Amino acid sequence: MALLSADMGRQIGILISRKGIPEMVVVGDAHGLVIPELSRIRHAGSRLAGVRLLHTHLGDGLLSEEDLMDMVFLRLDAVTVVTVSAQGEPLQAQTAHLLPPGAAEGAYRVLAACRVEQHAVDLAAVVAGVEEELDRAGESIAASLSEERAVLVHVGPEPRAVAEASLAELAELCRTAGLDVAGRVVQRNPSINPRSILGKGKLAEVEVLALQREAGALVFDCELTATQQRNLCELTERKVLDRTQVILDIFAQRARSREGKLQVEMAQLKYTLPRLVKQNRALSRLTGGIGGRGPGETRLELDRRKIRDRIAAIRHELDAVRAHRRVTRSRRERSGLPVVSLVGYTNAGKSTLLNALTGSQVLAEDKLFATLDPTTRLLRVPRLRDVVLTDTVGFIRHLPEDLREAFMATLEELENADLLLHVADAASLELEEQMAAVEGILEDLHLQDTPRLLVLNKCDLLDATAKDNLVVRFPEAVPVSARFGHGLDALVERIVGHMERMHHSF
Structure with missing residues (x-):
C-alpha cells in the first residue's frame, strides 16, 4: 500500500472486516479520500x-479531524493511518476507535502514534470490549431512541442570546411534539452552507454530542431546503428534522375537525413535494414518527403527479369550507352581534381567557398550539345583548408559509372581527418579540387597520414591581390573569366601551 500510494501520489484506503478480509478499496487524491455509502455493511442499532x-x-500527517469524523459518521470499528515517505516507505501509524455512549473520554479514543513496526494494537479485543458495553446498554439505547431524543441546532448570524431564545422556543415545540431534548448547539455564522447548512467539522461535533447523549434525531432551528436535508441525511445516521416538520407534526397530532385535518395534510404534502426526488435514506427518514405522521402520512411517498392532484382536491374542499364560513358569517352579521376575536402568540393563554370570560370548557393546555380549530362562544356583557367571542390558532415566529396558507380558511374568521384582543404572555422574557411577531402576521393578513386591544395575560406570575413596569410600558393594555379571573371585569368594560364607540345597534 505504501509503495503504491507514493507511486500514484494518492491516498489509498482499505476497509477490512473483523475476519481480516478486505471489503472495499478506496483511492483518493493526495489530500484525502471519500468513503462511499457502506450499503453492504451492516449497521445494527446499538x-x-x-x-x-x-x-x-x-x-508526516497523522490522524486528521476528517479521519475521526468519518469514523464517527460511519461508526467504523477503528481507523488507522500509516504515513508514507516520498520513497514509499511506511513510517508511523496511529489508530483511533469508537467508545460506548456516555464514556468519560467522549465518542472516541485516539491512541499514541508509533513506528509502524511497533504498532501492536489488539483491535479485536478493543472492539469486543466496546461492543460488550454497547450490548449491555442496548436496551436503554433502543428505548431512548424510540422516545426520539434529539439534539437541537441553531445556525445563523444572530447574537447568541437571540439564538438561545429561539432554541428555547424550539425545545418547547419539541416537547409538545413528543421529542425529548438531549442537547443544544449554537453556531454563529454570517453565511449558511447552502449544501448542508453546517460544515462537516461542526456537523461532526453535533454527531459526537448526539452519540454521547444517545440522541436519535437532529432538529434544526430553521426550514431546511430539500438539498440540505438530503445531504445531512447522507452524512449522519440520525433522523434529520427542521422547525417546520416539528410544527407540522404538532398540527397533525392536534387537528380534530375535518377542516383541520385537510389543512394539515395540504401543508404536509406541499412540504414533501420538493423532497420527492428518489427513494433513498434521506426520504425514508422523512416518513414515520416526528415530522411524518398525521392525516397525510400514508401519502408521503406518492409521486409528484398524485400529490399535486391531492393538493388540488384539498384546495377544492377548503374552498367549500370557506364558502360555508362566509354563509355563517353573513348570518352572524345579519343578527347584528359584534365579533371579538382572540389573537396572540401560541400558548399566551387565549383558550384559558375564552373559558374564563364565557364559562366554557374549551381545551386549554400549557402546550404550544393547543387550539387549531376555531372556537366560537357567546359572551354575555352588561348593556349589550351578546358578543361573539372567537378563539383562533396561535401565531409563532417563522410560521411556515405553506401552513399559513393552509390555515387561511381558519384565519379568515379574523377579517370580520370588530375588535381583536391581542393576548400576550406578560411573564414571557420575550414579550415584545412575541408581540412584534403577532403584529407582523396580522399585517401579512392585511388586518393592521382592525381595532385591537392588548391584553397582558398571566400577570399572576409577576411581582408588584414587574406589574408596575408593564403599566408604564403599555399604558393602554389590560393586565389580567385568565387562570385566576383577575382583571376580567376591567377587560369586559373595555370591550363594551369599544363597542359603544362603534355605535353598534342592538
Whole structure:
C-alpha cells in the first residue's frame, strides 16, 4: 500500500472486516479520500459497522479531524493511518476507535502514534470490549431512541442570546411534539452552507454530542431546503428534522375537525413535494414518527403527479369550507352581534381567557398550539345583548408559509372581527418579540387597520414591581390573569366601551 500510494501520489484506503478480509478499496487524491455509502455493511442499532479503515497519508500527517469524523459518521470499528515517505516507505501509524455512549473520554479514543513496526494494537479485543458495553446498554439505547431524543441546532448570524431564545422556543415545540431534548448547539455564522447548512467539522461535533447523549434525531432551528436535508441525511445516521416538520407534526397530532385535518395534510404534502426526488435514506427518514405522521402520512411517498392532484382536491374542499364560513358569517352579521376575536402568540393563554370570560370548557393546555380549530362562544356583557367571542390558532415566529396558507380558511374568521384582543404572555422574557411577531402576521393578513386591544395575560406570575413596569410600558393594555379571573371585569368594560364607540345597534 505504501509503495503504491507514493507511486500514484494518492491516498489509498482499505476497509477490512473483523475476519481480516478486505471489503472495499478506496483511492483518493493526495489530500484525502471519500468513503462511499457502506450499503453492504451492516449497521445494527446499538453496534459498530463491523469494519475498520486502514489508509495511507502522504508525508508526516497523522490522524486528521476528517479521519475521526468519518469514523464517527460511519461508526467504523477503528481507523488507522500509516504515513508514507516520498520513497514509499511506511513510517508511523496511529489508530483511533469508537467508545460506548456516555464514556468519560467522549465518542472516541485516539491512541499514541508509533513506528509502524511497533504498532501492536489488539483491535479485536478493543472492539469486543466496546461492543460488550454497547450490548449491555442496548436496551436503554433502543428505548431512548424510540422516545426520539434529539439534539437541537441553531445556525445563523444572530447574537447568541437571540439564538438561545429561539432554541428555547424550539425545545418547547419539541416537547409538545413528543421529542425529548438531549442537547443544544449554537453556531454563529454570517453565511449558511447552502449544501448542508453546517460544515462537516461542526456537523461532526453535533454527531459526537448526539452519540454521547444517545440522541436519535437532529432538529434544526430553521426550514431546511430539500438539498440540505438530503445531504445531512447522507452524512449522519440520525433522523434529520427542521422547525417546520416539528410544527407540522404538532398540527397533525392536534387537528380534530375535518377542516383541520385537510389543512394539515395540504401543508404536509406541499412540504414533501420538493423532497420527492428518489427513494433513498434521506426520504425514508422523512416518513414515520416526528415530522411524518398525521392525516397525510400514508401519502408521503406518492409521486409528484398524485400529490399535486391531492393538493388540488384539498384546495377544492377548503374552498367549500370557506364558502360555508362566509354563509355563517353573513348570518352572524345579519343578527347584528359584534365579533371579538382572540389573537396572540401560541400558548399566551387565549383558550384559558375564552373559558374564563364565557364559562366554557374549551381545551386549554400549557402546550404550544393547543387550539387549531376555531372556537366560537357567546359572551354575555352588561348593556349589550351578546358578543361573539372567537378563539383562533396561535401565531409563532417563522410560521411556515405553506401552513399559513393552509390555515387561511381558519384565519379568515379574523377579517370580520370588530375588535381583536391581542393576548400576550406578560411573564414571557420575550414579550415584545412575541408581540412584534403577532403584529407582523396580522399585517401579512392585511388586518393592521382592525381595532385591537392588548391584553397582558398571566400577570399572576409577576411581582408588584414587574406589574408596575408593564403599566408604564403599555399604558393602554389590560393586565389580567385568565387562570385566576383577575382583571376580567376591567377587560369586559373595555370591550363594551369599544363597542359603544362603534355605535353598534342592538
